[in-house]
Amino acid sequence: MSVELDVFVGNTTIMDEEVYQLWLDGYTVNDAVKVRMEGGVMDECEASKDVLLSDTMDQYRTFQMCERLLHSPAKLANQLLFQIPPHRQIMLIERYYAFDDTFVREVLGKKLSKGTKKDLDDISAKTSVTLKSCRRQFDNFKRVFKVVEELKGPLVENIRQHFLLSDKLARDYAAIVFFANNRFETGKRKLQYLSFQDFAFCAGQLISNWTVGAVDNMVEDMDVDLDKEFLQELKELKILITDKDLLDQHKSLVCTALRGKTKVFIEMEGSFKNLSRGLINIAAKLTNTKDVRFSLKKKKKKKKNIYIYIYIYIHK
Known part of the structure; x- marks a missing residue:
């Protein structure tokens, strides 16, 4: 009874980046071969379909054996089974994750x-x-x-x-x-x-x-973990709503920080009082994890950029 066996012998492990990406994307061997053929690889290498299938299967086996090492990337550099250059190791890890x-x-x-x-x-x-x-x-x-x-x-x-x-x-x-x-x-x-x-x-x-x-x-x-003491201190921001002088000072500081950094600056500056009131009311209620989880979902889509920018600076 005859048995056909493909054997590959070498030193540096050969890995085709295109085949690796096909493996990561979840393609089967046959689908990967089809993609490679459509890409013109057979014309470049003057190889037959059987050779291309054998090469793809061999590389898939190599990737599968390397996968356990990729679960703990630090082990990849210390193993002796595969001779993989450092720059290729970086590629394997970065693409895998x-x-x-x-x-x-x-x-x-x-x-x-x-x-x-x-x-x-x-x-x-x-x-x-x-x-x-x-x-x-x-x-x-x-x-x-x-x-x-x-x-x-x-x-x-x-x-x-x-x-x-x-x-x-x-x-x-x-x-x-x-x-x-x-x-x-x-x-x-x-x-x-x-x-x-x-x-x-x-x-x-x-x-x-x-x-x-x-x-x-x-x-x-x-x-x-979010700082609970900080969330408690946000309650003190409510004074910015009632004190006009502090509101003006707050507006000046925020506008100075954002001027020239966002396309919605003019709209934000014109609606600052309403935007500030809305965010400060939210900030004053962020006393537990549940409040934080739901804090942003009430915002309207059309003002998303304005809220994001002020949301970042409000802690200052």
């Missing part, structure tokens, strides 16, 4: 549990992201959350050090962890116009200015 904004927008703020994972079929159909890719991204979110939730120190730095991610991607993951921990309401119909990057921007500001770590950098979970 990259995610689709449309997918993360659907799970942002939800508990990273088995219950949410059961909904991935529906999310996959809604976002047109393959189920395999959805599962990889969800598991990455859960893995990062589990590792950093017990660590002391800055959230972004912990993610960057433990998962060897770029600064941008580490900050995006910090936003995901922050929203998952505080269970912010992000799925309401009135908030659907906001993208993940809108929420990530707000998360970065909250982490820098509103968390316990923003006040005391020696505390545990410093970038995850």
Whole structure:
């Protein structure tokens, strides 16, 4: 009985970035071969379809064997099984932990549990992201959350050090962890116009200015939990509504900080009194986690940029 066996022998592990992306996107081997053929790879290499299929299968096997190392990226540099240059290791890690904004927008703020994972079929159909890719991204979110939730120190730095991610991607993951921990309401119909990057921007500001770590950098979970004392102190802002001199001073300070930095400055300056009153009334009620979760969803879509900018500066 004859047996056909494809054998590849070499030193440096060969990895095609295009095939790697197809694997990450959840394509089957046959679908990946079809995509590669449509891209003209056979014309470039003068290879047959069988050779292309064999090459794709071999690389898929390599990626699958590397996946367990990618779950703990620091191990990738110390293992001896695969000879992977440092720059290629960075690429593998960065792409493995990259995610689709449309997918993360659907799970942002939800508990990273088995219950949410059961909904991935529906999310996959809604976002047109393959189920395999959805599962990889969800598991990455859960893995990062589990590792950093017990660590002391800055959230972004912990993610960057433990998962060897770029600064941008580490900050995006910090936003995901922050929203998952505080269970912010992000799925309401009135908030659907906001993208993940809108929420990530707000998360970065909250982490820098509103968390316990923003006040005391020696505390545990410093970038995850909101500073309750700070939220209590926001009640004192109500005086800005009743005292005209303080209101004028507040307007002057905010306008000076925002002048030239936003296209909606003129509209914001003209409606400052009403905008300030609305935000201060919200701020005065942020005394517990539930209030914080629901604080932004009452805002009207047409004024979203104005509210975001003042929301950032109001703590000053």
